[in-house]
Amino acid sequence: MPDRHPLVRVEPLAPQFAATAHAWAQRLGLPEQGDDAEFALQVGETGLQLQLLEAQAPGPVRVDFVEGAAAHRRQFGGGSGQMIAKAVGIQPGVRPRVLDATAGLGRDAFVLATLGCEVTLIERQPLIAALLEDGLQRARQDAEVALIAARMTLLQGNAIERLQLWEGEPPQVIYLDPMFPHRDKSALVKKEMRLFRPLVGDDLDAPALLAAALQLASHRVVVKRPRKAPAIDGIKPGYSLEGKSSRYDIYPKKRLQAQ
Structure with missing residues (x-):
């Protein structure tokens, strides 16, 4: 924080x-x-x-699931061949129920919902959660995106607490993308980072969040990391999928079966 x-x-x-x-x-x-x-x-x-609000600040950040980057990825993003899809276990006949416990601007959650997963999002920073709520509300009013947005449920609050006090059927997959505490200037390239760092801070409680996720998820936990970053402290991942800039550390618990 x-x-x-x-x-x-x-x-x-x-x-x-x-x-x-x-x-x-x-x-x-x-x-x-x-x-x-x-x-x-x-x-x-x-x-x-x-x-x-500062001199030479980048333009505003908003959540838009209808146009721009979200629309492009929805149409041309590679479908179930995307690395995130493989990481959460999407395969023929398998669309796991996913809990995205570090929702941010909802981009990864939207990709998974586009691919047919029911996704619950948790965001603890109230301003980011407000942007997400607004973006989801607009998406539900758009004919092309409404069905995707209907698969997304937003919760606001501390993810560790919500996971520990979870009621009902547990999510099959819990997805984590904690803020990584790096200080180099490349972290400021994206305008979102100019906002997120002062508002959100680094997720220094990521080990506790991972532990809570491993306790709750029925089938697997997936952690997105910068490609060269160390794994989160705690139990070691079972395996990883590595891309050009990101890596997905997978902690398997049980095999996902086709429905």
């Missing part, structure tokens, strides 16, 4: 969005004014977006 909480204000991008902005401010306990704010949660025609 971050050393301190950055100052965030909520603002409408036009007068007609003032009421919605006020509602989000009330819900998240954030101010609607503040010249000293470091971030602005903005409400406009394209929904909710988060903007870093």
Whole structure:
């Protein structure tokens, strides 16, 4: 988690969005004014977006499952041949129930839902969860994406606690993509990282999250890591799938069977 909480204000991008902005401010306990704010949660025609307020800051970050990168990957992403699909165990007749315990902007969860998996997402940072909720709400209103979005269920809160207090049928696969504590400048290339580092911090509790995931998942746990990063402390993965920049460490418990 971050050393301190950055100052965030909520603002409408036009007068007609003032009421919605006020509602989000009330819900998240954030101010609607503040010249000293470091971030602005903005409400406009394209929904909710988060903007870093500094000189030469990159453009806003929002969750969009309908257009842009999500649409391109939905149409041309390689289907069940993608490495993430192999990592979670997708194969003919097998579409596991997946819990994405570190949801972030929901990109990996959306890929898995596109491939037919029922996916539950947990996001502990309230602002990121708000962006996700807004993106899912818009996706459910789009004819092409509504069925995919219907397979995605968002929970907000601490993933370790939610896993430990889980009720009902356990997920077959738990997917983890914790923030990796590297400090080199390449970590700032993506504009999302400029937002995520101060808001989310590094996931220093990743070993505890992995332990909770291994306790709950019925079939396997999958951890996404930078390709050269060490495995999370604790039990060693059974095997790994390695790509150009990422690696998936797989902790198998039981074989996934076709339904």
